[in-house]
Amino acid sequence: MLQPMSRTLLPETVERYVTREIAHETDVQRRLRAETAGMPHAGMQIGADQGALLALLVRLVSARRAIEIGTFTGYSALAVASALPADGKLICCDVSDEWTSVARRYWNEAGVAERIELRLAPATETLADLLKRGGGETFDMAFIDADKSNYDAYYESCLKLVRRGGVIALDNMLWSGKVADPDVHDEDTDALRALNAKISDDRRVDACLLTVGDGVMLARKR
Numbered sequence: 615m616l617q618p619m620s621r622t623l624l625p626e627t628v629e630r631y632v633t634r635e636i637a638h639e640t641d642v643q644r645r646l647r648a649e650t651a652g653m654p655h656a657g658m659q660i661g662a663d664q665g666a667l668l669a670l671l672v673r674l675v676s677a678r679r680a681i682e683i684g685t686f687t688g689y690s691a692l693a694v695a696s697a698l699p700a701d702g703k704l705i706c707c708d709v710s711d712e713w714t715s716v717a718r719r720y721w722n723e724a725g726v727a728e729r730i731e732l733r734l735a736p737a738t739e740t741l742a743d744l745l746k747r748g749g750g751e752t753f754d755m756a757f758i759d760a761d762k763s764n765y766d767a768y769y770e771s772c773l774k775l776v777r778r779g780g781v782i783a784l785d786n787m788l789w790s791g792k793v794a795d796p797d798v799h800d801e802d803t804d805a806l807r808a809l810n811a812k813i814s815d816d817r818r819v820d821a822c823l824l825t826v827g828d829g830v831m832l833a834r835k836r
């Protein structure tokens with residue numbers, strides 16, 4: 615379900631400092647953010663600081679193959695693909711032709727379109743297809759940022775697809791702070807709260823819930 619979300623829990627001045635003074639966007643990233651800002655659901659786009667984090671992760675694990683679940687207008691994919699080597703590959707999962715057609719324009723402008731394979735289908739289907747075709751343990755990194763009630767299924771599939779030492783990043787794991795309030799119960803909040811608890815006890819990974827943006831759970835496969 616699409617819900618408006620607060621993208622950050624930081625005070626506005628700190629948020630502005632982190633995203634505008636410290637995180638450096640490219641010209642293409644800035645223009646994509648500006649175009650997306652005029653669209654409905656613009657708040658779904660990740661922040662500049664999160665884009666910088668994703669690019670850093672790509673480089674930290676020397677990623678060549680990555681998966682993204684939830685592409686929207688393409689900002690996070692642009693950050694990941696730009697950090698991949700020229701022969702790297704990013705598989706993007708989304709269901710919206712309308713939103714991802716914006717993404718394609720900016721990927722072309724940035725010269726990274728050839729590194730990106732967009733699959734328009736429910737992500738559970740795309741992930742199952744990748745596994746069926748022998749994709750297990752062939753990816754270095756995964757970024758999960760789509761429908762929250764399916765996050766656990768996405769996490770389990772990504773754990774199979776990512777190699778040992780690879781990383782899985784999950785966005786919105788603080789869900790505007792609602793996961794921390796035991797009195798809040800709705801489908802998405804309950805799903806994310808349960809998944810935070812599961813990952814923090816999961817012996818298959820080393821994990822840390824980062825308070826960047828709306829909360830990024832970072833899990834490294836053991």
Ligand SMILES: C[S@@+](CC[C@H](N)C(=O)[O-])C[C@H]1O[C@@H](n2cnc3c(N)ncnc32)[C@H](O)[C@@H]1O
Binds near residue numbers: 658759
């Ligand atoms: C929060 S947005 C992604 C934002 C994006 N990562 C960015 O940086 O701008 C969530 C996206 O997930 C997609 N989505 C929702 N349900 C999906 C599903 N079942 N399978 C694949 N994509 C889905 C939506 O179409 C939407 O584009």
